[in-house]
Structure formats: C-alpha cells, structure tokens
Amino acid sequence: MSQPSTANRPGPQDGPPPEAGADRRPGGFRPPRALAVLAVLAVLLGIVALPAAGRLLTAPHPTDPAVRTWATVFMAVCAQALPFLVFGVALSAAITAFVPASFWTRALPRRTYAAVPVAGIAGAILPGCECASVPVASGLMARGVAPPAALTFLLASPAINPVVLVATAVAFPDDPAMVVARFTASLTAAVLAGWIWARFGRTAWQPAPRRTAGPGRSRAVAFLDAMHHDLMHAGGFLVVGALAAATLNVAIPRSWLTSVAEVPVVSVLVSALLAVLLSICSEADAFVAASLTAFSPTAKLAFLVVGPMVDLKLIALQAGTFGRAFTRRFAPLTLLLATAVSSAAGWVLL
C-alpha cells in the first residue's frame, strides 16, 4: 500500500475522487481519466510500433529450430485454449451474476452424494474442452453448488461431451468400443473423485472460488468484475501451463516414450504421463492417441481418460482458480483414479 488509507492531505488532486457521488461534485479534478486515455493511446501506438521493433530484434524470426518450435507450440496452446477460457469465464460470470442461487438448489439433488452423479452427467451438455470447464465449475461453486458436485462436473464435462465423443469415434473408426470405454471410464472416475472429495475433503483444502457480488452492485458490474478477475488469474496460470507443455513437447522426443510401450503395466503409466505432459485439448487428443501405435488399447484409453482431467495446463489453471492447497491434493487424486479406472475399463471393455 503506497498511501495510508486514512490519508488526510489537502488538495483534491491527491488521488482520484471517491466513487460515491463523484460525478455530482463540482470541480472534481480527475487525473485517472487523463492517465487512462494516455495509457490507451500508448498501447495503441505500441501495437503499431512493437512488431517493427520486434522484427528488427529477431530479424526476421528466431532462428534456432528448437526455439522456433517451442514458440510455435507455446502460441498454439495459448491460441487454442484462450477462446475457450474466455467463453468459459463469460459463462461462469453469467452464472454468478444472472442465474439465481435458488435455480441450482432446485436443479440438483439436495444431498451431496446424490448431486455428484447428476452433475457428472450434466457435464455432457457443455460442449467444449477442459479450459472452459474450470471457470464454469468455479462459477457453480460461487452459486452454492456443493464443491464435490461442481468438481465432478469439472472432470466429466471435457471428456464426455458430444463433440469429444464424436472426435473419438472418428479417430478410432475400427474400434467403437473405445468411445464407450472413454465415456464410461471418464464418468466413473469423475463421480468417484466427487464422492471421495465429499467424504474426505477437508474445509481447509476446499476450493476457494470467487465470492458472489456483494450488495449494492449492479449485475452488469458484477459480471464485468467476475470476468475481469477470472481472466487475469486463470489466464496467467494458463500461460504457466502452456510454457511447461511447450517445453516438454519440444524437449522430449516421442520415441523415448514409445520405446517402453511394450511393457504391459508400464505402458499404461507412460501413456497417462504422456497425457499429463503434452496437455492436448480434449477435442483433439483422440487423434494423438490413435497415432500412438506402439501402445495397447488400454494404454490409449488411459491417455484419453487422464488427459482431460489432469494435465500441466489444467493443474496450473486449477491452482489459479481454486488455490494451491486444493490442487496439491486434487490433481494426484484424479490422476490416480483416472489411471486406475481406465485400466479396469480397458480390461473389461477393450
């Protein structure tokens, strides 16, 4: 804090006027307005000038192929995830600002243990990838949905929505059982995670979503604030995930991993690990899984079930949205459950 809040100094130009009734006060001098306008101008100028400066500096592109590939993959993860994050955040802000809490108490069973599977199946209606489901789950919690139910929604939705299931069917044309196995294993793991969290989760670890609007704010302002807040935080953590994913994507040749694919149990673990490291969007991961020819069907299933629930990008996003104490426990739990459930499902169904 640069200035004590009880500052008692002369001169109205000392900081901006208080917001309450500020515009009705005559003669209020407003430095922030001038500053903001200047800043916006500077930014617009920057948008024009920066590329030119950048071209000079990097002339014309970074030359090292590894750096170039890293930059491309990093931009790819960001560009692919940001639209979904923005719309997820908008949906979440809309849930917090416009949908009354009473709607959720009516829509979901009152008992948490019953609400968990309902929320999991409801995940099928959000057509998108995992970046959108994190802020939406946070918005649901802010609106009074029991955390375990919202978490089950978070885990199930990116894996079992129609878009992802169709993509899976296209990627495995000879293997329709893969779609069934993916749906079953993902939903089961998500519901189990919700129940386990409902039973063992402690208050201290509980995800701490943003609070709902306080009194005295209009809904539009609440919507704007919620979006702004979520984007700054989740966006920053998304970049952490993208940095990590791009680095590992470039640093680890895929042939290292496929060389251990022959060993039965190890191959499941390695493909689960690969899913965590590569952080591929759930709408596209089926194509990558299908290309892992050296792996067994069960290992491919583990890749498909683990990826949408736990990956570097998601871990970072969850830490940013729900707090680190939560993520430290929740991510290993879901990784364990997803691997175990997909092994079992692969054994039975594939």
Next chain:
Amino acid sequence: MNRTGQNLVLLLLGGALVKISAFSADFANYVKPGFRPLLIAAGAVLVLLSVAALALDRHRGTGTARRADLRRARAAEEEDARAAEERHLALLVGREPAASPQTRAPEPEPEPEHGHGHEHGHEHRGGSRVAWLLTVPIAVAFLAAPPALGSFAVRQAEQTPQAPPPVIVEADPVTLENGRVNDLSMIEFANLDWDDPGGSLRGKTVRLTGFVVPSGRRDAWHLTRMRIGCCAADALAMQVVVRGVPAPETDSWVRVTGTWIPRKNHTTDAYTPPELAASRVERTAPPDEPYE
C-alpha cells in the same frame, strides 16, 4: 500489477488475438483454420472487457480498493457529505478548500494476503504476480510471430512403428484422371496408397505440396506435411518418400509432381510411408494453411 496495468494487459492480449487472426494468417500456424472466428470473437471480447473495465474504474476510483471503500463508505458517509458541502462552498467563495478528509487514497493493487480478508482469500497468493505472464504470449505474438512447425518438430514427433494415416471419410471421394496432373493432399495420397483395393493411383500423375525433411538416405528425402486435430501441440507428421530428384533445402516448401511407386509387400501390419517417383520439383511459398 495494478488495475490499470491489468486492463492494459487484457487489451493487449485481445489485440494479440485479433492481430494473429483478423489481420494476418499467423493463426493458421498454431491452430486449425476453423478457429479463426473463435479467436476474433475472443479477442474482441477481451478488448471490449478491458475498455469497459477502464471506463468503470475511472468511474469509481482506482480498482479493487472499491471493496474496502464500500465497507468504509457507510461510516464515512456523513463525513463525505460534510466535506462535499465544504468543497462546494470553497469553490463558491473561490479559495482552496480546507483539508478534505475524504481523499481516501486508492489502494493500488491488493497484496493478496492483505486487507481483503475473506473476499480474496488464499486463492490469489501470487495470483496477481502470475498475471504478468500474460505478457509472454503478447510478446511472442507481436515480436516473434513464430512460423509453422518444420523439420525439427517432425524429428521430435517421430516414433516407431509409424502410425498409418487416419482414415478420412469424404463426401466426395477423389477421382483421379489419366493424362493430367492430379492435385492431392498428403492425406488423400496416403489413404489411397495404404488402403485402396482399386489401385486407382496406378499410373496417375499426382502433385503434392509439403516441406522438405531429409531422410538420412542419399537416394530419397521426405516430403512432409503436418496434420493437426486442434492445435500445433497435437501435430502428426504425414510423410511421403520422394525418389528420383535431389533433396531441396531442408524446410523449404515444394510442389512435387510424380507417380506413385506401388508397395512391394502389403502383407505386414507395420506402416511405412508411401513412395513417389518424382519428375518435377518446384519451390513454392509456404501456404496460408500450413497444416492439413
């Protein structure tokens, strides 16, 4: 980062998304072409949001101090009214107002653990610092504009055994004609090579576009095109072995005209890339859509 800084970052981020999608074809180096409207919309939302937040902040003084202010507001209300009156009077009589007790200084950016109690809680420890990272994609988009994946990524993604081409189900199956050059995508060529009982490639002249990757052998090189499902992080290499012409410069884009070399033995399950006897290689500019 203070509120104004945050808004500027959001504005720049939105600008970066719009720049790569609306004002250039850069986005096609990173994601599927179908993402373009999504990127433009998301960029526009970010720009609008940051402008709206800037306007809103201007209205209510700087930033998040507002919440603390609100709590104080009730207590300070009376004082406020008095001070306002005094200032008004001072203006009327044309002199400096006396000490104004209501210059509640804006708290710049809440240090996460400080002063916002239950509102901001533990979730944002480091949260506002991590927001600085949003400047990384902004800088990369504006300064570096990285190109499409090339031979480095191909070597990185290579695995044994190789994956057969994904089966494509097309509404209009390709029909090849004798006596003219048939332009094919790499995936169409690979599919016809791998699984076409009619043998419709036999004797046809085809033209393929891709970039050059050395094969490690002297008599052949790999014409390569990346195929993405969603973004460049999930790219898979589609390769064709080109014989009969010397390898052009690695990573350069070329159009190769030639005829298919039929597979010798199709009995094994192990997939190998299709082969092409080239008659002509032309350099070409990187396409706007570098991935298939």
